[in-house]
Amino acid sequence: MKPSPTSYKSTCCYCGVGCGVVVTKESNGQLSLEGDKEHPSNKGMLCSKGMNLHYTVMDQSDRLLYPQVRLNRSMPLQRATWDEALERTAAVFKTLIKKFGPDSVAFYVSGQCLTEEYYLVNKLIKGFIGSNNIDTNSRLCMSSAVVGYKLSLGEDSVPVCYDDIEAADVMYVTGANPAWCHPIIWRRVEAHKTANPATKIICVDPRVTDTARSADLHLQIRPGTDIVLNNAIGRLLIENDYLDERFIADHTDGFELFRLQVMQRTLAEAADICGVPSADIALAAEWIGRSKGFLSFWTMGLNQSVIGVNKNLSLINLHLITGKIGKPGNGPFSLTGQPNAMGGRETGGLANILPGHREVVNAAHREEMEQFWNTPVRIADKPGLTATEMFEALADDKLKAIWIINTNPLVSMPDMNAVESALKKSRFVVVQDVSNRADTVHFADVVLPAAAWLEKDGSMTNAERRITYLPKVLDAPGEALPDSEILWRFAQKMGFEKAFNYKTNADVYAEYVKVTKGTTIDVTGVSHQLLKEKRSVQWPLSSLDAERSAEVRQPGTKRLFTDHQFYTKNKRAQIHAVPDENTSEPTDNQFPLVLTSGRIRDQWHTMTKTGRVAKLNKHIPQPFLQIHPVDAQERGIQEGSLVTVSSRRGEVRVKAQITTDVRKGLCFLPMHWGKILGSNLVRANNLTSPLVDPKSKEPDFKFSAVQVALYQKP
């Protein structure tokens, strides 16, 4: 008798929108998938990537099936048992740590890791190895937002929720293209606009994107001038009496310095620098000033910048001077690029933080964690190496070993040729991943096969602080193991048997929630069991609140700062007067154009998942360079010409797409393609600048000086 279909509720593992999905194991063994109508984030909707997610686990053709080891780089990788692979890794780690100290090793992880995995790897390296050398690829997409929130609101805390979309009447979308990159949020925005046509959408972007096309006002600014624009809007809000003076006086510090700063540039000067009409800036300021609900969305255009933190602060300032925060439809909303970038932040998954938004530089925080974990070593008092610093340290042989989990830095890091050379020079590389599509696998000394989405259980937090549980639906192929199990088995091989004696991810989660007690992200009321019963909760949700809210369908906290008490020491939000100059690398005669890199609708990161799905590859099958008609004509470039794009660091060769969707002087190149899916000459990050924001250490992906030359006519 055939088994009857069985359905499971899970969460899409692509972007930070965190859409609920229902996966059904059909009686013929195939999987089907649809949006979860009961999930509050997406209400049944899915984008093209989410709709095709199940194909990524049904295709097993490129899966890593068993551990592999090689004793030196001239040898091929050879099949090994789990014990052999983990014992070899533990032996190398122990030797290096003994000889060069704990900072000679590092973990580089991913915003696709589950919360439990993030917690374990942090506990291992920070509490037991004694180094803070763990960072995540989320450093590349949201660390400027983390620092921006911390400096202005006191902690890394997204104050709003998706339901604020339906309560807002002005949406300010800046440095983001949600129509392609966060499509379900965008559908909610569009549906709200259709039902309430007076709602205004302002899009700030140097490119004409699908988001810009559906906006009421597109401010097509010059790259790097976001702060000038936000400060100009701030000045107009002051001059036209749109301030909430009571809110400023009672709940903020820093307004006077801000006022002096923004008064330094006239509207005409700002418009000239930004390259947009003064009247358009004035209209944006008027809509924001008059709004009842002012919601701002941003992602990489603000974050991936050498002045990313200041860009964030300049935007949050607009909410603070108008008091448009902490009430329905109002607040700054950083959209996260990855499904569990938020969970990583909560569990301490950056080189400078500890679980529960604690800081490694805070002695009291370190002591709390040392006691909680009963650590055999002191937690290091300085931040560890961040993402880009790790690869620089590998190149200099200051870092001897790196363990890369579920991320593909050979496509995603800036200044790729330098990263590739660092990996070639490195002494010891462990790659823990699902498939051999990750370019990094081919540099590994040890390869550890990991279970994919649906093959392991655990939890994730989406962009609106909503935690959901993901069940195990399928057995992993071959000998692949859940990432948590790989980590706790390795920790045991390192001699930490007692502290890593877990049997399930529910055990790991139960331990993690205890460390959040008394912190602003208190989730002591949350367990895998509660998540299974309630489907999702929004943090914070303490034990006390969980008891009280037992009957509530969606427990937790929708909106932060409703009492206008912020997480700073004096409970007041901080308005920052930030300089508005861009400090990206300069253009010159040799490299006169600005390159911005980004994403396309149907691909995800480095295509290790979406690249397997034929339907998704059809949308845009090849990488391309968008270039303005005037810039193309000056270089003899026609539509479809093969062009060479060069920067101070490397080259790319792709077909030209001539379009006024980019400003004159600007080019756009998608970042998804890597060597495995093309050649070394399609990697956008061959070109990108190694500069990082000094506070967030996030790279400047959106501004690199390049030249474009005709290589071959079409």
Ligand code: SF4
């Ligand atoms: Fe998945 Fe994001 Fe699409 Fe939702 S919007 S289905 S989370 S990729």
